[in-house]
Amino acid sequence: MINVSVQPAPIDLPAELAAVEIKGAGGIASFIGTVRGDGGVTELTLEHYPGMTEGALIGLAEEAFARWGLLGVTIVHRVGAMVPGDHIVFIATAAPHRKEALESCAYLIDRLKTDAPFWKQEKRGGEAAWVEAKASDGAAAERWT
Amino acid sequence: MINVSVQPAPIDLPAELAAVEIKGAGGIASFIGTVRGDGGVTELTLEHYPGMTEGALIGLAEEAFARWGLLGVTIVHRVGAMVPGDHIVFIATAAPHRKEALESCAYLIDRLKTDAPFWKQEKRGGEAAWVEAKASDGAAAERWT
């Protein structure tokens, strides 16, 4: 079961976590990415490419589903304005055994960082700046190929 | 912040997840182990070594905390009688960045499987049988040393 959502609304973690629990799953791994308040960030805005974003996330989910023999995959990514502490992304994978759940969850967040069309803008007080892509994200995505 | 619990009560996932969210964490990884109903298992009973169990889990949590520079670690392990679908164990790690959160979460579940004094007994209909340790668990724990 694949569940992908790109939404301005806050992520309902308990509901999303409950939804990915599939009868027969022995392990459920999840990852939550949050807005960090360090460096004086007061607001974070996520822009995306409607249509392509959903397609990219479904593609990644299907790839992980097949590669690790998963029972369930959920990817929820928030867009729009957020403040420190808010959840940006929630990824959860359910598998018969823990290894597949843990690996596929790490895979999905690594690949999402380079393969899905999102852009972050940070506000520090009145100053807005687009976040630059990190070389380490490219390296992290590469290790799965 | 380290939070360890060995309890007969069901694991309150939303509360535990919320508790591990620390101001400043950029990533929170978690793992849920559940009772699998395959192979005709109707009930699972977890026995443990009171006192030593808590000590072993706190030891593992402290080790991960230091090794990955974590901001928070939660380990909740249920004991007593459970049925398929119930949550046996919940592990969550909070870190400034995703890599540390994901790795330390995988580390903790691998090490918990070999380093904490729990024993599983499965019931299939009227038949009770103690679960045998898996060689693969030993190998999974070894890879972190």
Next chain:
Amino acid sequence: MQLLYFAWVRERIGTGAETLDPPQAVRTVADLIDWLGGLSPGHAEAMREPAKLRAAIDQAFVPLDAELGHAKEVALFPPVTGG
């Protein structure tokens, strides 16, 4: 051809979408970037450093030397930073 712009590419150009009809000589994404740079001061500023741009044709990432072919929708944007 539908052009879409995101993040600072959108901000510099001053719009997120426009419909344009590039000349026949514009065969690749790189050609398109070059041609767009001549349209206005905002376009020039956005297209100034092609090495900092990424592209998608009909919602699939492509390298800048990709042929436009019969593309209906071409998007230009900086490297992605989601998650």
Next chain:
Amino acid sequence: MQLLYFAWVRERIGTGAETLDPPQAVRTVADLIDWLGGLSPGHAEAMREPAKLRAAIDQAFVPLDAELGHAKEVALFPPVTGG
């Protein structure tokens, strides 16, 4: 000395805890397993295959050749299967 038994070790012996005073010659965990095997048919059944037993002295895992020393609490059990 406080002896603790878990899982099928406990079931075979018929109790989870007992206080015993092993003779001086019992120096290691392996010696203890050997000695316990002579106490009752249940103990004999539980201690029959030492290779399937694991041990902890004062709540720390030890190999079977570990010296008992001044151990206050010794636990015997099968390999752990939590998580």
